[in-house]
Amino acid sequence: MNDSAAHTPGQGAEADGTGTTHSATGDGTRAVRAGLPEPVKYEPTLPGPVFAAHFHLPGEPTGPYTYGRDENPTWTLLENAIGELEAPGREDVETLVFPSGMGAISAVLFSQLRSGDTVVLPSDGYQVFPLVRAQLEAFGVEVRTAPTGGDAQLEVLDDARLLWIETPSNPGLDVCDVRRLAEEAHARGILVAVDNTLATPLGQRPLELGADFSVASGTKQLTGHGDVLLGYVTGARGEAMDAVRRWRKIAGVIAGPMEAWLAHRSISTLQMRVDRQAATALTLARALKERPEVGDLRYPGLPDDPSHAVASRQMRRFGSVVSFALPGRAHAERFLESLRLVDEATSFGGVRSSAERRGRWGGDAVPEGFIRLSVGAEDPDDLLADVLRALDKAAGTTAGH
Secondary structure, eight states: OOTTSOSSOOOOOOBOSSSOBOTTSOHHHHHHHTTOOOOOTTSOSSOOOOOOSBOOOOSSOOSSOSBTTTOOHHHHHHHHHHHHHHSTTOSSEEEEEESSHHHHHHHHHHHHOOTTOEEEEETTSOTTHHHHHHHHHHTTOEEEEEOSGGGGGGGGOTTOSEEEEESSOTTTOOOOOHHHHHHHHHHTTOEEEEEOTTTOTTTOOTTTTTOSEEEEETTTTTTOSSOOOOEEEEEETTHHHHHHHHHHHHHTOOOOHHHHHHHHHHHTTHHHHHHHHHHHHHHHHHHHHTOTTOEEEEOTTSTTSTTHHHHHHHOSSOOSEEEEEOSSHHHHHHHHHHOSSSEEOSOOSSSSOEEEEGGGTSOSOOOTTEEEEEOOSSOHHHHHHHHHHHHHHHHTOOTTO
């Protein structure tokens, strides 16, 4: 098994006859069949999206579907599918879907925190977090921050209500020890949420590592085609997840049925996409190591990456994103302009490779020449040749490529 493949080989498939796969199945089998309903003769394998603001509701409202802001059959199938990937074999876990990753993040933060509480956030996390911090502080929540690397958040945990972990971090790709942080937090009565967007549930299972919530933007690699905005929260049934569900109802932060259906359809190819993209990302990272103009190269799958040891313990796949720095803004922009197979775009995880100079947003503490490159599903040789040619052109050389 090479460095890019899953650390845990797939096992023999088991199914219960209802379309639900057990935890003993391999990742590909689970992804293809996750959340499918019991087969019905002449009915589609995956029913189409249900567009309904209300449902027939005679008598007392005791059924599962009453009003479109609360539940939808299309959400249910997708939520079941994500739950089977995030926590295979667990019956005590539920998933709630949202119209975006930020919808999911906000639902956890604002449902769990009250005025006077303290939350610990990563200082090197998603670039919208400064806005999140300002809003939390406006509501009377104390916000502490620490970087992801070295489990630095341990130093500021005292008396917190919630610890928010982002691993690998976006865009720096640092990794922290989720199990260690969760054990320390729980010993102090602190809830733990992990942003699992970069890893996907096939790369990392935060609940197995001790987290209370696994939160992600399904917009990225989970759906993988750059045509859906989606988010989700997975956690054990109970008071904490009840609060997240209540927040979704109060705020009306609900996913459209078409987006939910597209997301469920896309999950069937997740294992193939994740494996292909991770393998190519590792190949690209190895090639970038040999370039003299490339600095600050990060990819958790590289054996000499600062995060490789901890990533190898808790990640099953290392993801599709590679980050590095070129010598300055102009150099980075020449590189991006010279790419032919890589779109200049701000998302990641899609089947079409994308890259951007992160400094253009002003929200990340990165050098002006910092590049976040998301590896897609193109032919690896074609993509590698395109990146090397663009590097040569940006450096003012053309020989060799």
